[in-house]
Amino acid sequence: MLLVDVHCHLTDKQINAKEVVERAKKAGVKVIITNGTNYEDNLKVLELSKQFDIVKPALGLYPLDAVGLSFENGELIKGSVDVEKVLKQIELGKPIAIGEVGIDFKWSRDYDNEQIEVFQKIIKLAEKMNKPLIVHSRNAEKECIDLLENTKTKVVMHCFGGNKKLVKRCIDNKFYFSIPPIINKLMHFHMVTELCPLSKLLTETDSPWLSPYQDKLNEPAFVLECLKEISNIKKITIEECSNQIFKNFNDLF
Numbered sequence: 001m002l003l004v005d006v007h008c009h010l011t012d013k014q015i016n017a018k019e020v021v022e023r024a025k026k027a028g029v030k031v032i033i034t035n036g037t038n039y040e041d042n043l044k045v046l047e048l049s050k051q052f053d054i055v056k057p058a059l060g061l062y063p064l065d066a067v068g069l070s071f072e073n074g075e076l077i078k079g080s081v082d083v084e085k086v087l088k089q090i091e092l093g094k095p096i097a098i099g100e101v102g103i104d105f106k107w108s109r110d111y112d113n114e115q116i117e118v119f120q121k122i123i124k125l126a127e128k129m130n131k132p133l134i135v136h137s138r139n140a141e142k143e144c145i146d147l148l149e150n151t152k153t154k155v156v157m158h159c160f161g162g163n164k165k166l167v168k169r170c171i172d173n174k175f176y177f178s179i180p181p182i183i184n185k186l187m188h189f190h191m192v193t194e195l196c197p198l199s200k201l202l203t204e205t206d207s208p209w210l211s212p213y214q215d216k217l218n219e220p221a222f223v224l225e226c227l228k229e230i231s232n233i234k235k236i237t238i239e240e241c242s243n244q245i246f247k248n249f250n251d252l253f
């Protein structure tokens, strides 16, 4: 089978990349797009993509990192960030996509405009580079769509949490949705999968986060769980589903 994970974080400290990539290969994963979240993380992403043939780099600037926010001992701290330096790095790094990027209003509403400004710059860069955007839109789904609606760049909505109306807006704009394995627990992703045409669906894990299993970290091999659910919803075999999603991946990237 041809499996693909378009969004994960193999650079995370909790992950043993070598073991995880081996298990992914055994499961039939042909491509893993590991996503960067800031300058240092992007460097590690590039390193991993050189080390493992199936790992492809997406370089990005996570919405919190984009305004210098980080968590220290569970507390949100405001530091500084050199956005231009990261944009240059993204451009020179020749990534397969630009991600993880977007807007996140969950943790603070004090930097909304700043987040939006940086995201606008990133969208412009994606247009210039003609690369797809992998978008994080937590609690800011409408704002993200508003900004992306007029872009010619291809868009992947990762783990999209918006309501039916917003899902339909994404579909009207020909955005892709990447569906995580936690679809086995969250009916929300059933709704997204039902509404979205099969030709616009992708599979992701967001590993090590959002594990479909209570006792295990998430990893790219688990995209098989997404395929099981998507094929059920779309009433096709797992093989047909994986072939179509792999085709979608090739169309997009």
Ligand SMILES: [Zn+2]
Residues within 6 Å of the ligand: 007, 008, 009, 035, 100, 206
């Ligand atoms: Zn992510």
